[in-house]
Amino acid sequence: MATSDPVYLRVVEDIRRQINDGTLPPGAPIPSRAQLTRKYQVGETAARHALRVLAGEGLIIGRVGSGHYVRDRPVLAPLHRWRFLDHPAPFAADLQSQGRRVTWDWHSEPVEAGPELGRRLRIDASTRLTRTHYIFRGDGKPLQLATSYEPMDFATHGDEERRSLITRMYAFGIKITEIVESVHTRVPRPAEMDALQLAAGVHVLHVERTHWAGDRPVETSDIVIPGDRFRVMYSMPL
Secondary structure: OOOOOOOHHHHHHHHHHHHHOOOOOOOOEEOOHHHHHHHHOOOHHHHHHHHHHHHHOOOEEEEOOOEEEEOOOOOOEEEEOOOOOOOOOHHHHHHHHOOOOEEEEEEEEEEEOHHHHHHHHOOOOOOEEEEEEEEEEEOOEEEEEEEEEEEHHHOOOHHHHHOOHHHHHHHOOOOOOEEEEEEEEEOOOHHHHHHHOOOOOOOEEEEEEEEEEOOEEEEEEEEEEEOOOEEEEOOOOO
């Protein structure tokens, strides 16, 4: 370790290495601040900061009155983005095909497009849209958030909501020709951490999805997927 590096990094890197190589398995206790100061010959401030960094990385979890422990490593479930595209809820259909029990709630409301959605849908910023929020759960636990935007002309209610967007658009004489997804990782917003019950240090996958009919975008969505629960799968036919 270079002498210019903060002292706490020596603690962080050594414990991180032990977690990654299995020396400290899931559930193993992490030394207390007092034990860290003695073992690594650092001050209490450095020991406290090291624990904070490890918790922020999602490697350890604190338990009130008990100390810190190595966090369990969940098995990442595959999400096949190309499957069940004509299902009212492709995410749920994919997990159900893997034997998972998935339910979801949704509610819709009118909103003004604004500059960003106007750009994505190639419409005027003052255009009225229907915004629909979804939360998907597996065995009662939150798994995914999604927010969909579409022009109010295409909005439907009641039983129609259980039809896929592709089917609903076809009823208006609109054929979906392409679905484009842009994916990036980011730090979850506080409301997303609460809704998805995320541990500290867990990032999310943000999928910006747009349905196109020829050269016209007719719907766009923001999909938030916990980064510690899923791996996203794509197919690229040749």
